[in-house]
Amino acid sequence: MRPLKLKMVGFGPYAGVQELDFDRLGSSGLYLITGDTGAGKTTIFDAITFALFGEASGNNRNPSMLRSKYAKEDMPTRVELTFAYGGKVYTVTRNPTYERAKTKGTGTTTESAGAELTYPDGRQITKRGEVDAAIREIVGLTREQFSQIAMISQGDFRKLLQAETSERQKIFRDIFKTDFYVMLQNQLKEKAGEIRGQRDQASQSIRQYINGVTCDEDSVYALDAQKAKNGELPVTEVIELFRTLLEQDRQAELALEAELAATEKELEQITSQLTQAEAYEAAKAALAKRVDEEVMLTVAFETANATLDAAQKTVPAQEKIQSKIAEMELLLPSYDELDTHAAALAAAQTDLAGAHAAQESAVKEKNNLTTEITGLRTEQKDLADVSAEKEKLAAQLQQLGDRQKQFVDFLSGMEGLTRERAELAKRQEDYLKAEEASSELLRKYEVKERAFLREQAGIMASGLTAGMACPVCGSTEHPRLAVLAEDAPTEADVKKAKAEYDRAQDKTKKASNEAQKRKGMVDTTEGTLAKELDSLIPGISLADGAKAAEEQENLLAMQIEGLNVQIAALTKKMARREELDILLPEKELLLRAAEETIAMKTAEIASLTAKAESSEAQIHVLRNRLAFSDKATAEAEISNLREESDKLRQNLKTAETAYNQSKENLAGIRGTIEQLHKQLENGTDIDTEQLQAKKDEYVSQKAVAMAKQKNVHASISANKSALEGISGKAAEIEVLDKKYAWMKALSDTANGSVSGKDRVMLETYIQTTYFERILARANIRLQKMSGGQYDLKRREE
The missing domain is CATH 3.40.50.300 (P-loop containing nucleotide triphosphate hydrolases)
Known part of the structure; x- marks a missing residue:
């Protein structure tokens, strides 16, 4: 940084x-x-x-x-x-x-x-x-x-150099980015521990498999099995023991299978005899039961036959009901026709009332429109000459506007003339100032030039030396030299004054030309405005022209305003006339529509009256022919009759079903009785108690043999599973032991845990290498600073 x-x-x-x-x-x-x-x-x-x-x-x-x-x-x-x-x-x-x-x-x-x-x-x-x-x-x-390392304040660097390894290690970890080596050390240690854990877990699994060994207490191998559970036998002997126990159990299992087969055969013979005896006894009991059932079914059959005869006698009544239902259903459409004519009559009456109301409304609208159209035609006639009046006033407005614009333009020109006169006065003032400054500079130049000429002798004298000829008289001796005044101007001063005067004179000329130009512009503008004023208001001077022109312009403005008011009123009247031109045809159309409506409603009233009378006649005829007031009542009666018919028909169907079922049941029981008689013809009575006792004995023998077989099978399954587990875990332990040996050695080396060696971790070793490089670079500077007297060394312990 x-x-x-x-x-x-x-x-x-x-x-x-x-x-x-x-x-x-x-x-x-x-x-x-x-x-x-x-x-x-x-x-x-x-x-x-x-x-x-x-x-x-x-x-x-x-x-x-x-x-x-x-x-x-x-x-x-x-x-x-x-x-x-x-x-x-x-x-x-x-x-x-x-x-x-x-x-x-x-x-x-x-x-x-x-x-x-x-x-x-x-x-x-x-x-x-x-x-x-x-x-x-x-x-x-x-x-x-x-x-400590980037911004060293006074003696703080000494703290870093003299810090313990653990403290310096934290600082160097961030500087040298050695945290990856710490991660490697920890991962190696974790991996070694993980492998050791897997090896211990495999050993624990073997112990669990050994504890699961099954061996009969009476077996000659019971003592060895107990030693294996106590951990007193090596794994190879345990594996051999499990194999021996498995072979012993397989032989026992074969013997039990033979014993069970013989017992099963005896059981099948006795079971067959018992089945035959039980079937004979069951047939005798069933025969007695079926004889009793035959009596009951005979009575039920006779009852069902009587019920069926009664139900069959209702067939004529059912046919009569069906005939009546058919007649009533034929008349059902007439009820719909009655409803249709009733609805048509109501609609015709409603429409008739509406037609009368529409006719009255149309008559009233016709009268109103007739009166309104008469008034609008009168108003249209009164507004016939509005356009001509507006055009006449518009012509007058145009004339006044043109003249007003002439006065406005003249006044604008007068304002421009005022600005030009002001600009002229400014230019004239600039000229006077420039002329004054030029005169002053001319005076200064002339004074300096005269003074310079006066002091020429002194100037030449200041340049003479003994033995040098004078440029005027040629003498080489100069007993009385002319004295140069202290404030005498130099030739450069004179030239400078001349240049300043010349610049001022140029400026004066430019100011004079600009003033003259402005004067010409003012004169031209005054002449033009004087001619305009004379054409507008003859006999008025230019000095009084602005006031007179402004009064005329105001008068014209008032006249224009009055004309605009009149034109606006005429414009409204023209708009009203245009509105009437559109409105009158619309009103006349409405009038014709009202007259057509009256004629149409008159015809419609006649038609609706005839329609209503026809519907009333049809309704009267239908009322005389139909037995019920409406279709719903007729349908309700039909439903009642149909329900009665369905009930009689269902009773007949139920009676037929009951008769057929009773007849079938009676035939079935009689067939069963006949079969039982045939079954009992070849049978004899057998002592079933003796056979059952014998069967129970064989069943008990079979249960004992199956229990033994189950135990032997469980022992085989457990010992076989344990043998497979022990064999697999033993091979796994062998692999893990080899892997753990070299992983433990690598972890001990990286973490500084090798016995007999310096306990230096990998990160510390890397940081030491970097630190020694830093000290080597630092000693190059320190030796220069100290003249080779001092250097830095790392503590080795």
């Missing part, structure tokens, strides 16, 4: 604004700040450190102490630092918390601490926390580290 410019306002001992341009010191990167005690050296350190980190350079000064006690209440306190880092330029501005004068009213208020950082691309951040983080990221140092 190289400071470029520092600006302090109301900071420390500086009551005002103080700027330091470090860029003028060059770019070598090493600056020395010296001065007497109290000269402000530490303030510069404080300002730079405060701008970067928001703190002073020393631990005995806090930011609240940085405001100048000499600053006025309205003077702010802030520090602005422009610095370069990595080839880019940044600007940071900060202010501490301090008391300042209020912008409004009296008294003081607290100004909160603030910060602002401007990046090379112009981007800005203004939050203190964000600025602190950004500076830390850019510079790569804390305030303490910056004070």
Whole structure:
């Protein structure tokens, strides 16, 4: 980081604004700040450190102490630092918390601490926390580290050199960016621990597999199995034990399978005999039950037959109801026709009332329009001559306007003449001043020329020396030299005075020419205006012309205003006439429309009256023919009849279904009874209790054999799974042991934990190398400074 410019306002001992341009010191990167005690050296350190980190350079000064006690209440306190880092330029501005004068009213208020950082691309951040983080990221140092290595105040560098390894290590970590080596050390240590954990986990898995071994207590291998659980056998012997137990269980499983097969065969024979005996007993019981059911179904069949006969007798009544429904449905459209004629009658009556009202309205509108058109025609006739009157007044207005413009132009010319006369007077005054100045310079020139001529002898005498011939008399002796006056002008003075006079004379001539030109312009303008005035108001002098012209112009303006009022009134009348030209045809159209409406409504009334009478006749005929008042009542009656018919038909259908079902049930039970008789013809009674006891014995034998088989199968499954797990984990442990050996050695080396070696971590070794390079470069400068008497060496312990 190289400071470029520092600006302090109301900071420390500086009551005002103080700027330091470090860029003028060059770019070598090493600056020395010296001065007497109290000269402000530490303030510069404080300002730079405060701008970067928001703190002073020393631990005995806090930011609240940085405001100048000499600053006025309205003077702010802030520090602005422009610095370069990595080839880019940044600007940071900060202010501490301090008391300042209020912008409004009296008294003081607290100004909160603030910060602002401007990046090379112009981007800005203004939050203190964000600025602190950004500076830390850019510079790569804390305030303490910056004070020790970048900006060294008095004896602070000695603290860095004499610091312990752990403290110096933190500083060098940020300077040399060695945190990656710390990460490598930690990752190696973590990786070694991870592999060790995997190896321990694999060993724990093997112990869990061994604890899961199953072995019968009566087995000759029970003692070895217990030793394996206690961890008293090596893994290879444990694997062999598991294989032996698996073979023993497989032989036992085969024997149990043969025993179960024989028991199953006996059970099948006894089960078959029991099934036949149970079937014979069940058939006898079923036969007795089905005989009782036959009696009940016979009674039900007879009842269903009687119900069916009764339902079949209602068929004629159903046919009669259906006939009546058909007749009523044929008349349903007539109800719609009745409703249509009723609606037509109501609509005709409504339309008839509307037609009468429209006819009355049209008659009234016709009368009103007739009266209005008569009045409008009279008004149109009265406005027939308006255009001619307006044209006559417009001609008069044009004449007055033209004459008024002549007077306005004349008055404008008189104003121009006044300005030209004023300009002429100014030019004449300029000429008089120039002529006066020229005369004065001529006088001065003539005086200097005469004085110069008078002093020519003295001038020549001042140039004579003994032995030199005089340019006038030729004598080489000069006993009485002419004396030159002290204020005698030189030839250069005379030429200068002549040049000044000549310039003044030129200026006088130019002023004279300009005045003469202006005089000609005034004379021309006066002649032109005099002719215009004589044509407008004969016999009036130009001096009185402006007043007379203004009076005439005002009189004409009044006349023009009066004509404009009259023309405006005529314009309104013309607009009204134009309006009448449009309005009268419209009103006449409305009148014809009203007459047509009256004729149309008269015909419409006649038509609607005939239509209403026809509808009334049709309604009367339909009322006499229909039994019900409306279609809804007729439909309700049809619905009731249809419901009654459906009920009778459903009763018949239900009776037929019940009869058929009863008949089918009776036939089915009789067939079942016949089959049971045939089944019992070849059967005999058997002692089922003896067969059941024998079956129970074989079932018990089968359960015992299956339990043994289940236990053996479980033992095989458990021991087989354990054997596979132990074999796999043993191979895994072998791989992990090899991997852990070289990873542990690498971690110990990087972290300085190799026994018998110096305990130097990888980061410390890298930092030591960098530090030795720094010392080597520093000793080149130190030896020059000390004449080869001193150099720096690193502590080895």
